[in-house]
Every structure is written in structure tokens, then in C-alpha cells.
Amino acid sequence: MLGIDPGLVATGFAVVEPGPGGLAVLATGVIGTTRDLPLEARVHRVYDGVCRLLDAHAPALVALEDLYAEYRFPRTALLMAHARGVICLAARQRDVAVLTLAPAEVKRSVTANGSASKEQVQRGVQRLLGLVDLPRPSHVADALALALTGFSRAGGRLA
């Protein structure tokens, strides 16, 4: 399961798979791009990063944050959607199914509260996965939360 929190500045990712002792975190990180690059170069970097993850880990499913009903920063949302487009493309080109999960569902799944704060999501993910450190930055915690919720929705259990 590859959880992805899409963004043009920072796309958080987390690869989580079942292991002998429960769910194991195989990889986490952020694909970042800087504002000085043209948009074409930025979407290419996001696409390239996601392709590498898909090829290296061959997940059965991508758990991708769904679109919100409303965004506080419409322009940021439009740029995010460019990144989200190439992420969807990368998955489709490899026949990996994409499961979209609403932010509130993901928060509820890892904290039992659909409007949890970023810190509550970080703590919920840390607890569910038995991590020593709090997952940082929040993009990684969000990607882990997406992967965990994806497992839950795909028939597994979280804890």
C-alpha cells in the first residue's frame, strides 16, 4: 500500500505492507519541488518520484487523498491538482488501482475524530504503527494515515 498526500511543493508518501509482526513501514518521505522551477519541471519531478516508488515497491493499491469540497487557498489547490493528475497517471500506467480517501475519513480512522489536528494525526499514526518517533513532517504522517486507512478499507484491520 502506497499512501500519497499530494502537493506541488511537497508530496508526502508512505509504503506500508503487512509483515510478521504487523504492518511494517518500508519507506516514507517527501517529494519536494521549488517555486523557481517551471510548472512542467515540477510535475515531472513529482511524476518521476512516484514512478520510482511504484517500480521499487510494486504496491497493490495507492491510497490517495481525495479532493476537498472547498479549499481555503484555491490557487494552491489548483497547483496540487496538477501534481495529483500526474500521480493518477503514474498509477494508471502500471495498472495500480487508486483508492481515494476523504480527509475526514482518514482522520477518523487514525484518531477517531474526523476533524483531528495535524498533531493528533501524527500521534494516532505513531500509536497504531508502534513507532518510536513521531512521524514528521506532517505530510509523511498524512501519507502513513492514508496507507493505514487504505488497509482498513481494503479489508485489513488497523490495530
Place this chain on the structure above:
Amino acid sequence: MLGIDPGLVATGFAVVEPGPGGLAVLATGVIGTTRDLPLEARVHRVYDGVCRLLDAHAPALVALEDLYAEYRFPRTALLMAHARGVICLAARQRDVAVLTLAPAEVKRSVTANGSASKEQVQRGVQRLLGLVDLPRPSHVADALALALTGFSRAGGRLA
């Protein structure tokens, strides 16, 4: 010059190149996707269509409609941005430069009026290119207008 009016439901395109008798329209059309397909399949179709155009015509430049400051339909704009992301990616993968043009600049360029109606853009494009028929649908007229404005901006002259 490949003009592209991006959209998830309909992406208009127009390939325009200088010929012996002035600018010649080599190809126009619409890449369409239907709402019953998952988003991944829809962006893949747009990407695939644009890749074919780039490979068949090898344009030096893509003239792409720039983002608006504000959209009347934010959700439609977000979906458009998914398509725009994969269009930018296709160009980048082939090292084709992308020139983004503001809608008002394009309208002004083909009608002398930055807030021209769709019909005015269609008539302006028809006149500038000496077309027998009015270009239809408006997505194709918009793509032609983008290509024409791209030429103008790249140092050519429109009429």
C-alpha cells in the same frame, strides 16, 4: 505550434505551422473523456492524446491556457488542473517548451477585446486564418486562438 485548451471533459487542440501561403492549420480536435471513467483513466486518455500530437507534429512550442485568477466552478477547475498537469508532463518529457497565455491576452490578440465572447473568438480566429467555416466547437477555436497568440508572442505576426 500546438495550442491546447485544457479540460478533463474536453481538451481542445490545434496544430498550426507557417506554410507558403501563411499560417496553416495542420490538425484540430478535442480529446474527450466521459464522467463514467475513473479519474486515472481520464487523465491517462488526455496524456495519451497529447503525447500522440507531440510525437506526430513535433511542435517547437506548446501554447497552453494559463490558470485564471478565479474560477466560477472550483471543482471543474480542479479537475481541469489534473488534465493540465499531465499535459505539462507530456511536453516536459519531450523537451517541448510550454508558453502559458492568459485568457484575456488570447482574446485581445484575436479580437482586440480582452473580454470577447466565445463567438467573437471563433470569428476572430476564422478571419485571421482565412477559414471557410467557423471553427467549432469553441474548445477548438480557443486552441487555435492560443496557437495564433503563441506565434505572435514568439515573434511572428498574426495577420
